[in-house]
Amino acid sequence: xxxxxxxxxxxxxxxxxxxxxxxxxxxxxxxxxxxxxxxxxxxxxxxxxxxxxxxxxxxxxxxxxxxxxxxxxxxxxxxxxxxxxxxxxxxxxxxxxxxxxxxxxxxxxxxxxxxxxxxxxxxxxxxxxxxxxxxxxxxxxxxxxxxxxxxxxxxxxxxxxxxxxxxxxxxxxxxxxxxxxxxxxxxxxxxxxxxxxxxxxxxxxxxxxxxxxxxxxxxxxxxxxxxxxx
Amino acid sequence: xxxxxxxxxxxxxxxxxxxxxxxxxxxxxxxxxxxxxxxxxxxxxxxxxxxxxxxxxxxxxxxxxxxxxxxxxxxxxxxxxxxxxxxxxxxxxxxxxxxxxxxxxxxxxxxxxxxxxxxxxxxxxxxxxxxxxxxxxxxxxxxxxxxxxxxxxxxxxxxxxxxxxxxxxxxxxxxxxxxxxxxxxxxxxxxxxxxxxxxxxxxxxxxxxxxxxxxxxxxxxxxxxxxxxxxxxxxxxxxxxxxxxxxxxxxxxxxxxxxxxxxxxxxxxxxxxxxxxxxxxxxxxxxxxxxxxxxxxxxxxxxxxxxxxxxxxxxxxxxxxxxxxxxxxxxxxxxxxxxxxxxxxxxxxxxxxxxxxxxxxxxxxxxxxxxxxxxxxxxxxxxxxxxxxxxxxxxxxxxxxxxxxxxxxxxxxxxxxxxxxxxxxxxxxxxxxxxxxxxxxxxxxxxxxxxxxxxxxxxxxxxxxxxxxxxxxxxxxxxxxxxxxxxxxxxxxx
Numbered sequence: 001x002x003x004x005x006x007x008x009x010x011x012x013x014x015x016x017x018x019x020x021x022x023x024x025x026x027x028x029x030x031x032x033x034x035x036x037x038x039x040x041x042x043x044x045x046x047x048x049x050x051x052x053x054x055x056x057x058x059x060x061x062x063x064x065x066x067x068x069x070x071x072x073x074x075x076x077x078x079x080x081x082x083x084x085x086x087x088x089x090x091x092x093x094x095x096x097x098x099x100x101x102x103x104x105x106x107x108x109x110x111x112x113x114x115x116x117x118x119x120x121x122x123x124x125x126x127x128x129x130x131x132x133x134x135x136x137x138x139x140x141x142x143x144x145x146x147x148x149x150x151x152x153x154x155x156x157x158x159x160x161x162x163x164x165x166x167x168x169x170x171x172x173x174x175x176x177x178x179x180x181x182x183x184x185x186x187x188x189x190x191x192x193x194x195x196x197x198x199x200x201x202x203x204x205x206x207x208x209x210x211x212x213x214x215x216x217x218x219x220x221x222x223x224x225x226x227x228x229x230x
Numbered sequence: 231x232x233x234x235x236x237x238x239x240x241x242x243x244x245x246x247x248x249x250x251x252x253x254x255x256x257x258x259x260x261x262x263x264x265x266x267x268x269x270x271x272x273x274x275x276x277x278x279x280x281x282x283x284x285x286x287x288x289x290x291x292x293x294x295x296x297x298x299x300x301x302x303x304x305x306x307x308x309x310x311x312x313x314x315x316x317x318x319x320x321x322x323x324x325x326x327x328x329x330x331x332x333x334x335x336x337x338x339x340x341x342x343x344x345x346x347x348x349x350x351x352x353x354x355x356x357x358x359x360x361x362x363x364x365x366x367x368x369x370x371x372x373x374x375x376x377x378x379x380x381x382x383x384x385x386x387x388x389x390x391x392x393x394x395x396x397x398x399x400x401x402x403x404x405x406x407x408x409x410x411x412x413x414x415x416x417x418x419x420x421x422x423x424x425x426x427x428x429x430x431x432x433x434x435x436x437x438x439x440x441x442x443x444x445x446x447x448x449x450x451x452x453x454x455x456x457x458x459x460x461x462x463x464x465x466x467x468x469x470x471x472x473x474x475x476x477x478x479x480x481x482x483x484x485x486x487x488x489x490x491x492x493x494x495x496x497x498x499x500x501x502x503x504x505x506x507x508x509x510x511x512x513x514x515x516x517x518x519x520x521x522x523x524x525x526x527x528x529x530x531x532x533x534x535x536x537x538x539x540x541x542x543x544x545x546x547x548x549x550x551x552x553x554x555x556x557x558x559x560x561x562x563x564x565x566x567x568x569x570x571x572x573x574x575x576x577x578x579x580x581x582x583x584x585x586x587x588x589x590x591x592x593x594x595x596x597x598x599x600x601x602x603x604x605x606x607x608x609x610x611x612x613x614x615x616x617x618x619x620x621x622x623x624x625x626x627x628x629x630x631x632x633x634x635x636x637x638x639x640x641x642x643x644x645x646x647x648x649x650x651x652x653x654x655x656x657x658x659x660x661x662x663x664x665x666x667x668x669x670x671x672x673x674x675x676x677x678x679x680x681x682x683x684x685x686x687x688x689x690x691x692x693x694x695x696x697x698x699x700x701x702x703x704x705x706x707x708x709x710x711x712x713x714x715x716x717x718x719x720x721x722x723x724x
Contacts (some may be wrong), residue, residue: 053625068629074622078645088630091640141629 002029004144004175010049010059012042012199019045021199024058027175029143032166034186034207035179038222043179044071046196047146050177064144064175065066067076067137071149073129074122082117083133085139093140096117100139111165126153134165145169147178149187163189183211183226195219260300262291263316264326265309267400271421271480272327273304286480287325290344293472294323294447297463310377310399310685313338316448319419322456323449327421329379331442333687339457343444344464344473345482346490347419349380351436352426358434361415368392370414373404373672379443380417396592396672397682403582405430407672410585412592419443421482444490456462469493514692517683521693524679525700531596531675534664534703538601538656539661543608548638550609551616559611568606576603576668581671596668604661613655615646648716655712659705676700 005027012020018178020042027033048054051068060132085104089095092169095103108114111131113124121129130150137145150166151159159182169190170176180186186193187207194204197218203210214220243620264273264287276282282392283304295302316324316338328334330343353361361367365385372387374380376397384395385671396413398404404416405426416423423435447464449457468491477483550561568576577599577654581590590598627637666677674682680697684690 048625051625053628066629068626070622070626072622074620074626076623076641076645078641078648087640088632090628092631093359122245136626136630207709 003027003217004064005050005062005120005177007046007050007061007063007192008059010046010061012045012054014055019199020049020056022197023201024198025050025177025194025201026145027177029173029175030170031192032170032176032178032190034190034193035177035196036181036183036186036193036222037218038225041111042199043196044148047148047177047179050144053147062121065140065142066144066146067140068146069130069133069137069143069148071148071152073121073133075124075129075133075136077121080118081113081124081128081135083210084121084132085136088140104135104139106130107185111135112161127158129164130154130162142174144177147176147222149181151180151182159185160188170189181226185224187211190203195222197222250458258301259303259306260295260296260298260323261303261321263305263307263312263321263324264288264291265312267309268304268305271425271482284474286345286482287327289476290447290467290473291323291325291480291683292462293467293476294463295432297466298459310373310681313340313448314491314690316450319450322453323447323460324446327419327445328448330446331379331382333685334446334448337689338451338452339446339449341423341449341457341460342494343446343490344468345444345445345488347421347445348415348439348486349383349443350420350423350438351440352405352408352416352418352423352433353414353436355432355434358436359584362436363438364391364393364415365415367415370394371396371412371465372415372417372426373398373407373413375399375401375404376678376682377424378418380419381439381682382416383441391510391522397674397678398672399670402429403672406582409433410589412589424482442486465495469549514687516688517679518696519694521676521683521696521700523677524674524676525704527673528665528676528701529704530663531600531668531673532658532665533592533631534597535600535604535665536658538597539604539608539657542601542605544612544643546605546609547616550613550633552638565606565609568603569610573599573664574670577667577671592668592671592673596665596671596673598701600661600665600668600669604657607657608654611650611657612646615649616642619645633682651712651716655709658708662701662705662708699714 003026004123005025006023007023010020010023010025011018023042023046025033025046035046045054047068049056050063051066060163075081076087079087081103082101085107086100087098089100089103090097105114105117108117111134113128113131113135116124116132118130121132130153147166150162154162165184166176166178170191178190190207192204193207193210195202195210195216195218197216202218203216204213210219212224212225233279246719266275268271272287273283273285273287276284288304291304292302305321307324312324312326312328313334315321330340335464351361353670361370363374367381369392372384372395373396374384376399381397384393387393388395396404401418401422404413404418407415409430409432416426417440420435427435449460449466464473471604472485473491474487477487546561546565549557553561577596578600581592581595584590623641624637627641632640665675669675669678675715676697680693683693687693
């Protein structure tokens with residue numbers, strides 16, 4: 001398996017507050033890595049550091065080209081779904097327009113939103129917007145895909161559809177790193193779970209094992225909080 | 231409730247006292263309207279005591295008040311508004327170099343003439359042999375004071391002599407602009423011309439009269455009794471030499487006046503015969519084309535100024551969002567100075583203030599003034615619109631590999647522009663109306679032309695309505711267009 005992400009000793013401070021305190025994180029092609037932790041544990045920040053959106057104070061990050069799907073999607077509001085997907089291939093990669101549109105349409109079809117290609121973002125449901133956002137991120141063909149809380153706005157049925165789609169992406173040779181609060185989703189679809197607490201990795205391993213028999217008190221607390229919400 | 235009732239009753243008593251006091255005061259005081267901006271020798275603040283007014287019109291007003299047994303009280307009225315103020319009854323009598331024209335005699339009660347003037351042509355010393363008469367000024371700009379006989383004279387000469395009449399709001403700047411070369415001639419009465427010759431060097435006034443006119447005293451149209459009293463006072467002053475003494479003191483006495491007074495005294499009570507005034511319908515027909523032309527100038531000026539404001543405003547907004555600290559500070563200073571000072575002042579500075587450095591044509595100065603001013607407002611609209619595009623979209627575009635310029639061009643600016651459209655339309659409508667301010671730079675746009683129209687026919691009713699209709703005809707389609715554009719952008723793009 002080829003290593004797509006290798007982050008070592010990532011430190012990040014905001015003012016006097018330490019958000020990340022020496023985080024190590026790696027991901028290989030074919031993996032779905034889930035970052036879990038209570039709010040404020042630093043998981044979204046870690047994702048943004050990997051994406052290059054946050055400067056780090058110390059540590060090394062070696063990552064392939066990344067794609068990112070934001071919790072609130074952030075589609076370009078003035079462009080239709082398909083134009084959201086084709087914009088980067090056409091403008092950045094200089095792919096011919098016809099070819100870019102064809103590829104975008106097949107990506108949208110692949111995620112079940114092909115019939116919404118002409119819709120503006122404000123006309124899409126939360127689930128549709130998310131799938132367009134995934135298609136947009138994949139349009140530049142990144143080996144590493146980052147997803148911030150992908151299940152946050154989905155009902156249970158849609159959640160499984162999403163899980164299947166992500167598994168399909170992993171099988172085709174991409175590495176996926178996602179943050180999540182949803183331990184059921186992580187157990188069902190992630191290949192590895194990494195538990196963050198106070199800006200540091202406290203535990204990681206097979207999701208069934210870690211989430212069934214947590215060894216660290218922070219993991220136990222996390223599971224308790226999540227169960228109490230259900 | 232009781233407190234409120236008590237307040238009301240007190241207010242009522244106060245109103246009673248004030249209204250009761252007015253007629254008592256009015257009987258003792260003779261309110262006379264004039265324009266001290268017109269300056270010497272008519273009405274001027276005494277240089278040694280600015281609270282005190284001096285000038286021959288001041289002395290004539292004092293003479294009339296004395297003979298009527300009343301105390302003169304001066305009221306500053308802009309020259310071009312004197313007629314309307316007289317009609318409204320803002321003052322009892324008006325005199326400030328007020329000319330005897332048919333429209334005025336028709337709409338106001340006007341006295342007999344008390345001074346005869348000649349309309350004369352002033353040119354630069356070097357042009358005195360080249361430009362001897364209006365016919366020599368083909369294709370040239372000739373300046374005068376708006377709403378005067380001289381302006382009508384020049385308008386009449388436009389088709390026959392092919393010159394362009396340029397109207398000013400005061401009688402100082404026509405001559406200073408003549409000296410600067412912005413215009414090639416000035417036609418005004420000889421009193422103003424002689425004063426201008428003392429103030430500006432390098433000017434020459436041809437002695438021949440292009441026309442002859444008279445100064446009169448005006449009162450409200452229904453106030454013919456007062457007018458008759460004034461006529462009697464003026465005749466007495468003509469007979470006993472009081473008027474001659476006043477005009478001699480101000481160095482404007484000449485033989486024309488002796489002849490005028492002789493005529494006035496022999497013509498007994500008969501009113502001086504004014505030339506038959508053209509009918510209102512004919513006046514409206516005569517002025518309508520010029521109103522349309524002025525509306526076109528308003529439209530062209532507004533569109534060009536808005537284009538400049540939009541382009542510059544976008545650059546300023548981008549500089550404020552993306553620039554370094556120094557650039558941002560510089561732009562903030564620009565925006566605050568432009569928004570914090572009156573656009574009128576800015577227009578003055580650009581046209582008159584910078585004249586020694588760069589001599590901008592009036593239209594260009596107007597365009598620049600409005601454009602530079604509105605750019606400050608537009609930049610704030612674009613800046614807040616740019617800031618309103620969610621940061622998350624900018625993060626997304628960064629990860630997708632767009633450069634900063636691409637992000638601005640493809641993602642941020644198009645969305646910001648849609649957000650800015652409604653406030654921009656508002657500003658354009660405001661600019662359309664603010665463009666009337668440029669009349670101080672001698673650009674005759676719609677409002678100015680309407681004012682000239684109203685002054686010459688002596689009524690605001692029809693000119694005001696036509697003017698309002700023309701402004702609406704320009705601003706309403708704009709709002710419609712903006713709404714359609716906004717609607718269009720709501721549609722899916724593919």
